[in-house]
Amino acid sequence: MGSTGELFCWSSVSGVLLLLLCLALVRVVYELWWKPIQIQRMMVAQGIKGLPYRFFHGSTKEILGMIKEAMQRPMDHHLSHDIFPRIQPHVHAWVNTYGPNYLSWFGAERQLVVTEPEMIKDILKRQR
Template sequence: MAGGNVCAALLLGTLLALLIAIVLWRLVWRPRSIARSFARQGIRGPPYSFLTGSMLEVKQLAAAARIGLPPLDVSSHDIMPLVLPVFHRWAADYGRTFLYWIGPTPAILSTDLQLIKQVLMDRTGLFQKDFMVPAMKCLIGKGLILVNGEDWKRHQKVVRPAFNHEKLKSMSVVTEEVTEQMLKLWREQILQSSAMQAAEIDANDAMCKLSNEIISRVAFGTGHREANEVTYLLGELQKHTTAAMLDLPILWHLPTRRNRQLRMVLHETLRLYPPIMYIQRTTATASNDGEQIS
């Protein structure tokens, strides 16, 4: 009996030691080894932090950038300091190509056009699209952006008919009509303004509404009741996704309040606008049931 307890304790201790070794390898030794390997090739970046990677530094730099935001120079096309202040700072500190960490997962960011061209035109399959922050998967799904190889070819074949010449021509007509309506509204606001109270137009909000209106009309048609609901939910999904990306990586897999809200919005969106394959299966089932009843 005592011998059995000793064997069980030894087995449990061995498993625990193995688990600790795997965790240390995944979260400590492997990131440091990767960082040293890239450093030997001249690629540096922000230091790796246990569990969090570079995410804490991302949050700190993003908060500092919001506080010290410089006035917008309308004559300049350099939008990186405003749109991506963290990556702009790292590019200045570490060069055009640098290594950063999404938790224990390494990531390379490059503004070297030749390197970008080499990656995009690669046909060896070496550069796989095999990682995505879980929250982003809720927003973009597992479509062309994430799949590889035969799955990518199959997805491309499915979506290609939606982007033929005639379809794009019809979309351009809708785009022109909606844009003209927006410009007409702007002109009215400007005409109604005065020297004491100038017209103020939020271009970012206007562009979001313009995109939503175009997508709604193309996907649902004019006046479709579900269009506004779906575009609103997609906006909420994008808001929660953006916030979740700045969370600590360990929180992505836990049932936090934000993750529950994210999944609730996703389920409501899919309820209003289910995937095409689901609609086809439901329609086929209903047709079969009708034939059996008749």
């Protein structure tokens, strides 16, 4: 049986490890859940609609599903220059649903999709 000093040492080490584990868990919950939800609320308050945040994967599952579905459908018999719905079906669908500027998620990372040419010019001018 160990001495009181050894027991105190092990309980101190386990206490510190438990504290570090709790802090890591709080940070993960903050980064993967709380922060994206707050960003989504802020964007909605500014009038920017978009897909709701989904924990951990964001919009990735929807994007992959739409791309897979678009690639499985055969192209029309006549050739067309309108290939955008086939190349990026998610952007095409969401622009029609949410408007020309919308919020999308890649995991917990937000993506503001801007498709209005004038707004794109304004954004690029301001970055200089």
